Amino acid sequence: MTEPNEPPSGTAPEGITILGTAQWSAWQERLLPPVEKIGGGIWSVPVPIPHNPLRYTLCYLLTSDDGLLVVDPGWNSPEGWEALQAGLAEAGATAADIHGILATHVHPDHHGLSARLREESGAWIAMHPAERDTLPQRTTRIAGSHRTITAWLRHRGASDEDAEALGGPLDARTPESAGMADPDVLLEDGDLVPLRGRTLRAVWTPGHTPGHLCVQAVDERLLLTGDHVLPRITPNVGLYPGGTGTPLADFFSSLERTGEFDDHDALPAHEYRFRGLGQRTRILAEHHERRCQELVDVVARLGAPTPWEIAQHLSWSRPWSEIGRMRLSALSETESHVDHLVRQGRLTWDERTAGARVRLAGPATAHTGSTA
């Protein structure tokens, strides 16, 4: 969430129609929006994220003949739990009425409360298998050891001092990652959520995370977009320590796919409801195309920079010297773009070699520049 493409506050983002007008004005006034009944047996419940500029996650409650489905219960904190209970009460329900929980992805602002909610309700938890594989207890990836992350940073050209400072507090058992629930139900692309009396289809949209799911409410023509498409900001699309795959290329294809839901209302996990998925997904894709060009220009200007140097010279929503720990997500975002441009044959970079420098691909290497 560190890229500089946000419209000034008070300005409606271009190309979309804001449907959540109460959410929009609450956003402007920096308040928590109200619990809202959207219609069709669907409620949106803002669950606060402590000390975070995003301020809240929009959790959704959906009725079915089996009971309630809760999509993205939110951040695990006493205030979060209280907000969720208040939302359930507003929908005339308690934890006992919950039949299932669905995590669009396992970031703590979405999946944090799932474990506690399952304990209280006995409901199952569903997610995409690729997302399950990224759970902290199943991987040493982002929650890897101090040493792994420090080594990764040094390898990309960070100074010893920066690498030590950023590598530190990501140690495995951060409070946010402790107790992240494993799923009971796995949903592949196109699968229907197992609920009677409500047709919900899983739409796999990798990019922001490998197993990110959007959820289509087929009869209501709604798309729950999680963090994949938000009305105002760009989700982080990064390659983290130990990360594999092609997150940026995946994100582009996922955007194209979600753009086809232009006649659906978008129910995002942050900010406010809107309509205009066609236009919004085009704007996000153009943003990343521009970002790729900016990166190529930085490489051309610097000659042969390390990924760390590139990250330092890209524009971010705040100056590099002020973004502190967000440098790690900035570097991972830089890396996903470098990786994409190498695969496209526009840049060369030998990721296997420590301190390797990124270069413009010459005519001779234009079609063989991939290191994959």
Ligand SMILES: [Zn+2]
């Ligand atoms: Zn997320």
Ligand SMILES: [Zn+2]
């Ligand atoms: Zn989020």
